[in-house]
Structures are given as structure tokens and as C-alpha cells.
Amino acid sequence: MSPIWVFGYGSLIWNPGFAYDARVVGFVRDYRRVFYQGSTDHRGTPQFPGRTVTLEHQPGATCWGVAYSIKEEDKEIAMEYLEVREKQYDEKVYLDLYTDSSPKVPAVENVMVYFATANKETNENYLGPAPLDEMARQICLAQGPSGPNREYVFKLEDALNKLGVVDQHVQELANAVREYSDTELSK
DSSP, X not given: OOOEEEEESSTTTTOOOSOOSEEEEEEEEEEEEEEEEEESSSSSOSSSOEEEEEEEEEEEEEEEEEEEEEXXXXXXXXXXXXXXXXXXXXXXXXXXXXXXXXXXXXXXXXXXXXXOOSOTTTOTTBOXXXXXXXXXXHHHHOEXXXXXXXXXXXXXXXXXXXXXXXXHHHHHHHHHHHXXXXXXXXX
């Protein structure tokens, strides 16, 4: 049987948490990474949600991340783990993964991607867009069982930098979080 591939574009980049036998850096087309998903179980609480990333459809956009190949014998344990970890994401989509060495033909077809939709009936934690300063404030104040929300932003920024990827949305938000933190600490 063939392996299953899972695409990470948030914390899965630096912390997959499951056994895998191959890792490919690449991108999916026509989606961009946005901090529109509320986190009430990892980087926030139901009373004060944090913000994590999801994908937003945008023709012509690319979202870089990491795809992991999971062998058949590891699939059941990995999927049980991912279903708990990614439970606030209400949809799974299958997209093709491209790489620098294969920008026109998919390097891997049908990579599974956890996706948070804007549908409030199936995704009660969707927060949607907000002004940058408002998102930075929320991220600076939110904390959950997995740690401070700002740590998530900075780890994502660092992980993308290590991949050689500049994501303007992540960079702008990380800078706004740093600025908000500096301003609040100097008070």
C-alpha cells in the first residue's frame, strides 16, 4: 500500500509529533496562510482564544510548508494523533505539492491538508480577518496548554526562515507582536 502524505503549514512544520519516513519542503498553489483560526485548546482558551493559521483560497498564491510521508504501518497511530491535534480544523482537503525542483509538475499528488473553514456551523472557532494591531494584541495576551500564542507566531516565523521562506503575513504579524510586546513591557 502507498503511504499517506500530510502537509504542514503551521506548527506541523517544526513539531510534527508523529513518525514519518520522508519529509519534503514544498508549496501548495492558490492558497495563502492566514491567522484566522481561533485556538481554544492549544494556544488559547475558550474564554480567550489564540490565533493560529489556516489556509485561505487565493488564486495565484502559494503557501510553503512541509509534507510528511507516513508509512502504512504508522498510519493508524499518526492519524489518531492528528485527528486529536487538529480537531478544531473542520475540513480535510487534498492538494498537490510542488517544489523548487518541480514547480510545474506536482512532486507529490493528493497531500492531505487540515483546513479551517469560515463556516461557523462546522467551525465555531473561526475568527476571520482583523486589523493587524488587533491580531497582535490578541496573540500577545492569549495563552493555552501548549504555551503562549506569541511563541507559536515566533516559532512559525523561525521555521519558515529555516526553510528559506518569507511569508509576508507571518512576518508582518510577528513584527506587530514584537512591537506590541515591547510597548506593553515598557509601560
